[in-house]
Amino acid sequence: MPQTTATHRKLILLALLFAAIVAGFSLYAPRFAQANIATSILQFSTLLALVSLGQGLVVLSGGAGIDLSVGGTVSLSAVLAMMAVRAGAPPALLPVLAIGCGLLLGLVNGVVVTRFGILPLIATLSTYFIYAGTAMALTNGAPIPGVPAWLLPFGRGTVGGIPVHFLTVVVPMFLLAAGLLAFTAWGRWVYALGFNERSARLVGIPVDRMRLLAYALAGALAGAAALVSLAWLGSARPNIGVNLELESLAAVLLGGIAITGGVGGVLGVLLAVVMIVTLKSGLQFVNVATIWQVGVVGLLLILSLLLDLLPARTRLR
């Protein structure tokens, strides 16, 4: 598996940081170290975990791959699926509608990036504003209620202290992705085209089709996140995806995936997601204003990239 020593070092640092965060908050506020806080952290982790998995695949497959539209995709998928149901679509189709919307929005990103060759950061910056703006404008910023009652246990129930959606969606998805990346030709292709695009093209890997697939998957996963938000909150919130682009990038890079692609794995990303959510929950637990969370996650993102400087310098000396 193409995991470099830099990745390993990052994962060890990540684990240490995680332990330090848990220890720090537990010492400061002993009530933090309770079992039900773990349930609540996992409950809050699902959205970010699904979005970060998609972001991870996009970044991993290289070509300056980045998806800034993930948050907008989550919001718009939730809003469109809910509007369709209220306009008369059968409520049983809500899961298909949410994931389908996400898939379509992701495909738009993928086509714009791979078929038209537009720089991913500009393409997805545009679609971020288009998706997030449409979600806000369609709803005037107000949530759309009316999620069918049969869906709510999926969003709110727990099994043995673990939220149902974390157990039935997040864990299988990450294991599946990790398995595919590690043991199949498809996975080796992803690493190959992130690691060296020219060679990947020369040996006949369908580079553009693979990247299109990565953006489409990122969209579908964002749609799945939208579905979880519907089942959890009981309504479609047009701002549910706010800051997910920042947080998912932070999770992906902290989790050991190289921003240039081709290096890293998804299980580190899951660990980073849980760590970020723990940090946010901890800050909330000790009554720090929520606006500090976005700044702290931003700093984490930058620090995780500054870490990359260290091995390069030691190698020079």
Place this chain on the structure above:
Amino acid sequence: MPSAFRIVGQRELALLLLCLAAGVVFVALSPAYLSAGNVAAVLRNCVELMLVGLGITLLLAMGGIDVTVGLVLGLAAIAIGRLLLAGFDPWVAAAAGPLVGLAIGLITGAVVVFGRIPAIVATIGLLGVYRTAVFVALGGQWLSGLPPTLSAIFAGQIFGIVPVSYLVIGAIYAVAWAALRKTPFGLHLLAIGNNEERARLAGIAVKQVRLGVYAVSGALCGIAAIFYISTYRNVEMTVGSTLALDAIAAVVLGGTNILGGRASLLGTVFGVLLIRMLQNGFTLIGLPSLWQPVVTGALLIGALLIERGLGRDVLRRVTLRAA
């Protein structure tokens, strides 16, 4: 008219025609569009974007990007406002704007350049940090009730007709044009945008130039903050939230290459004008303002798709002829 094309450039001429076309369409839909008050409002709304857009033009031409510009304007505006409230001379308060902008630009530039982090990732991280900073600097409530002393200087007109803001903008664009076309700095900036590695091998001080451009862009946001405060006399929590999108869209419409290596200052001016004309026009014909970022985002990606489509066509024709 080949000579006119050569002087203005086809892109800029096309944009000017688009602006005129948009004007004609909106006048037909809503006669109020051409009223003196509305024209003045559109020109007023262009002021900050002209300055911020100039910084983005330089950044994109160098192969960089900065999505924090709206928050830099916000932080500079808060600094100016706090000094005004504390009773400082308006000139001193105004000077704080570009200084704060310059300082933040240097921080952003240092993270990007010395951290060797892709500019988009670094500035998204800093976006979170600066957003927290804006909240903390505002203390959780709007900054309002500012004295009108600054407005008397910067929101006024000279000879009763030429806005002070446009004199400043004209002077700054003239300096930027000279720096870009007549000095080594401009040449180096474009060379870095073309190919950073080759620019470094050619002996250009790549790091200093890149850091300098981020600092200049920050200072321009700070100057824009002076006019922002003079006009609105308050700073709200969501200050500048779509300014980066507006600026990037205006600059890309104007023909500056997002991959670096080519800058068009005149294109940016017309791009800013077109975006603000469209936003104003859509509002006048009754489109809720929540749709504005959707329109701007579509404009940005539409411009790139057309450019790409045309580019591919031209390429195909040339290949056919060669074969």
